[in-house]
Amino acid sequence: MNETARAAIVTGVAGDVEIRSYDLPRPGPGEFVLEVELCGMCGTDAHIYRGRLDSVRFPALLGHEIVGRLTVLGEGVRADHAGRPIEVGDRVGVFPALSCGRCYQCTVRGRPGSCPERRPSYGFASPADRPPYLTGGFATHLYASNAGTVFYRTDLDPAVAVLQEPLSVALHGLERSRVRIGSTVVVQGVGAIGLMAVVAARAAGAARIVAVGRPPVRLELAAALGADEVVDIDRVTDPARRAHAVRDALGESRGADAVIGTAGSPAAFTEAIGLVADGGTLAELGNFTDRGTVPFNPFSDLLKRDITIAGVYGAGPDMQRRYHSALTLLQRGGLPFDQVVSHRVPLSGARRALEALGGDYRLDDREIVKLAIDPRA
Incomplete structure (x- = not known):
């Protein structure tokens, strides 16, 4: 594993996107580090870039549709959310949000999104100039600093798994x-x-x-x-x-x-x-x-x-169940899911992609269907 990671940091509203380097953290109990293979870019990212989501402050590391391979596992991380054993090198899809699962909102009202102990979601945690770093998908690595992060092992191609x-x-x-x-x-x-x-x-x-x-x-x-x-x-x-x-x-x-x-x-x-x-x-x-x-x-x-x-606000209540159901549908196959991601963009192209997604929906003289950041490109 490399000693440093790189991330595309949005410095301000519709501002520059800088590639910054960070030391890779050592995960604590219940945490892990993931080498990002693909991270989808969606309309929400374009809205954040233009300052339309007040909860996100700049500088910001965006990206919440995350797929990659496990590189370092913290103590106690032995299985995915379905209980299947995992090991370093396994490909997983990461759900960005995490609630406590114990409070009144989680257990009685069935509204984990209203959980008072809900941790900042990956791709929305901000500002990015204070630890924990690497908590968004527009980076070479994700630091899953929310102990107990929901993730599922998958053998799907990253371009399909990123649709979860x-x-x-x-x-x-x-x-x-x-x-x-x-x-x-x-x-x-x-x-x-x-x-x-x-x-x-x-x-x-x-x-x-x-x-x-x-x-x-x-x-x-x-x-x-x-x-x-x-x-x-x-x-x-x-x-x-x-x-x-x-x-x-x-x-x-x-x-x-x-x-x-x-x-x-x-x-x-x-x-x-x-x-x-x-x-x-x-x-x-x-x-x-x-x-x-x-x-x-x-x-x-x-x-x-x-x-x-x-x-309908995001994946909503029961979001972990829907994330698992999405994986089940994708794994069933039979449909051209592999055609949805039309553009793979390197970290250096993140600003250009955000501008296109919030503009004419064209990049490299082609219509955008779905953008994804490929940190390895």
């Missing part, structure tokens, strides 16, 4: 949307989480799935992952015409039983409400940070139509 975290978020949205066998589903937005929502809806037994978004490369992948029809928002630009196109694709003039919103804009949220059938559910995942307000009529938009609007 976004798929766990999609599974949360699926559960809140109440999709069941025979449901009609609209997935709004075909970024990585939207694509994973298509996978989740198909696995849950949805009868018909329509994916709405752009560009064609992501829509084609949505179809390959299980969408029955796609609607390209660049070709159907008028929202009223687009709603008609979605209903035609569903074969249902009344709208969808469930809409899973992953597009991440207030305007898309308003449009999503109009796609839900009376009595149906909108699960909103995309507006993870404050992007503004929308006009909303509680009577005509909600009560009269008897619809349910569910807010």
